[in-house]
């Protein structure tokens with residue numbers, strides 16, 4: 601649905617050049633929620649703005665729904681007629697909502713409809729009310745935006761973005777100004793719209809939590825380039841990648857008593873149909889049976905892309921390392937490899953591993969790089 605080819609965007613300001621995008625090849629399949637994550641300044645917003653030609657790329661092409669937008673004339677507010685028409689099929693939501701305070705909620709949703717030919721005032725009003733109903737705010741149509749909460753403002757922003765019946769929604773940090781609960785409800789709305797309207801969503805975020813919650817695929821951007829990408833499902837089975845590490849961060853370090861063995865189980869996409877118990881997928885139960893006395897110290901198991909993923913930390917009391925004749929984690933790991941469970945002893949890769957060795961410090965949960973500007 602969205603394809604960029606060798607997309608480059610160079611800003612020239614006060615005699616200085618900044619390369620915001622440096623040869624970005626992106627493919628977002630129709631009907632997906634595709635996340636783009638990366639630290640501040642990585643080029644995420646530039647990518648979103650180039651995809652709908654709010655900014656014209658320095659070079660490269662952008663194709664949306666089979667149409668090469670870069671071949672159409674103009675940019676930003678000076679876009680030509682064809683580009684303006686194409687852009688009505690791409691909705692956009694922003695971090696700071698960008699609602700007009702002088703207009704009512706309904707008036708804000710009607711705004712893009714005023715640029716569509718052939719709609720009467722009455723039809724505009726009816727369509728705006730339908731859209732407000734879709735986002736659960738029909739009863740607030742006559743209010744000014746200032747009277748709404750942040751989450752409600754963003755719902756209005758989404759209703760406005762849907763006015764032109766877009767096939768694509770670009771979301772640029774749409775939940776970054778919202779608290780976690782409101783974030784989840786706005787993400788649920790985006791997911792519902794994606795499913796009910798078949799909407800393709802390009803979702804820019806700096807929060808891995810957002811990716812984990814709602815995305816089908818994700819690309820990691822750094823310094824204007826995409827350095828990793830894949831579907832969440834594939835990333836689950838590629839534990840070595842940075843994205844997989846960020847998606848499923850290791851557990852925090854913890855003290856161990858002498859002789860205790862720490863085992864981390866990484867669940868990489870266990871099919872829940874094969875293991876109906878939400879916290880006890882079959883391979884885990886089997887591992888516990890193989891380790892008498894083992895105790896679950898912590899667990900973070902989630903359903904990602906329809907598969908169970910996450911991490912379970914076990915402590916096995918009185919187990920010594922294989923030199924001492926206790927359990928052999930490598931043999932155990934080999935036994936479960938290929939069944940969606942990776943088993944490892946956290947700590948250093950040398951002989952010190954096993955008892956009482958702390959795991960490396962975990963990154964702050966959900967955070968990725970710096971906060972947005």
Ligand SMILES: Nc1ncnc2c1ncn2[C@@H]1O[C@H](COP(=O)(O)OP(=O)(O)OP(=O)(O)O)[C@@H](O)[C@H]1O
Nearest residue numbers: 611613618620639640641642643644645646972973
């Ligand atoms: N209009 C502009 N003029 C000059 N430089 C710009 C302009 N817009 C962006 N840049 C620069 O391009 C780079 C990428 O910026 P961009 O806003 O796309 O990154 P980002 O990943 O969205 O960051 P953030 O998460 O902080 O919004 C940065 O170095 C930024 O300073």
